[in-house]
Amino acid sequence: MNPALQQDLGKLLLRVTLGVLILLHGIAKLNGGLSGITGMVEAQGLPGFLGYAVLIGEVVAPLMLIAGFHARIGGLLVAVNMLVAIVLAHMGQLASLNGQGGWALELQGMFLGTALAIALLGPGRFSVNGR
Template sequence: MNPATQHDLAKLLLRVTLGVLVLLHGIAKLKGGMGGIVGMVEAQGLPGVLGYGVLIGEVLAPLMLIAGLHARLGGVLVAINMLVAIVLVHMGELDSLGSQGGWALELQGMFLVTAVAIVLLGPGRFSVNGR
């Protein structure tokens, strides 16, 4: 297999993995209701309607990543979603270790960095946009 194809397959794997894993969080929010998210946003003094933005970052953006449709934009949206989640929910854990010894925010950190990598790399040839 030539290096260009390997790179495109790696981009596909990165996009689809991040997309599916973040989408599962979005589906859980759709099934469980948005009340908790809206309440968290309101507790920060922001309009509750902004809580629905999580659906952009955890449903729309992952679907964009999975398909490779404007995947760089999808990566930006996931990255923004993760930054907001870290600020609103996880600030107190930035310097903490989890019960297994790893960083308490390793999942959020991995999602954030993977989204940024997709923004920098692009979707690859195996995508709706095909670049």
């Protein structure tokens, strides 16, 4: 197989996988409400309406990734969303291991690392932007 084709298929796989997995979190928040998120934001002394920005990181950005529409920006939005989630909800687990011996934040870390990789690699040619 052509190496360029392999790279573009790999970028497609990264984008769609991350996009779908993060979008599921966004859909859950749309269905269940954002009161928990706004409460965490307010607990940090910030205005609660900033909690609604999670919809950018968990609905808009994943759709950008899936389509490959300005996927670098979508990747950065997901990365920022994950950093905020770690700060607001997971700081106590930062140096912890889970019951199986893995890092307690391995899912968040994988989402963050994948989002940054997409931001650096770009969407590939199987995308709306086609680059």
